[in-house]
Amino acid sequence: MNTIDETRWRQRFDHFTRALIQLKLACSKDQYSVLERAGLIQIFGYVFELSWETLKDLLLFEGYDSKSPRQVIRKSFELEFVSEENCELFLDALLKRNLLSHTYEEETAIEAERLIKNYYYPLLTAIHNRLEQKLNES
Secondary structure (H helix, E strand, O other): OOHHHHHHHHHHHHHHHHHHHHHHHHHHOOOHHHHHHHHHHHHHHHHHHHHHHHHHHHHHHOOEEEOOOOHHHHHHHOOOOOOOHHHHHHHHHHHHOOOOOOOHHHHHHHHHHHHHHHHHHHHHHHHHHHHHHHHHOO
16 A cells, blocks of 8 residues: 555546546436437446546555456455445446447447446446445545
8 A cells, every 4th residue: 555556546536426427417318319328328438437447546555456347346346345236237337338339329329328327327326435435434
């Protein structure tokens, strides 16, 4: 544990917080135009990246060096930063994030919207809340 690692994870958490606010706003709509739906999916993509990168920085601060998103998610579950249920959902989101980039296919984009609003946004919010709790403990 060192000050640089602590600063890094706190800064990344701040970025994650700001991005999650944008995703919350994007999820608040009932109906989307094609461009709005594409925007929702794009915002989800960078919030998802920030979520696992924030966990990666926290793990590094805690003394664990995980490289890949899958390693980070699994280690985060092991250390109880992510619940078992959310770990499985997080891994599902990891698998589907490439699929979600095909917003030009309307059926895929509509399915992405459903997954983001019903499953992945609540997941990212739960992870954020756990990380905020961890931050307040230190």
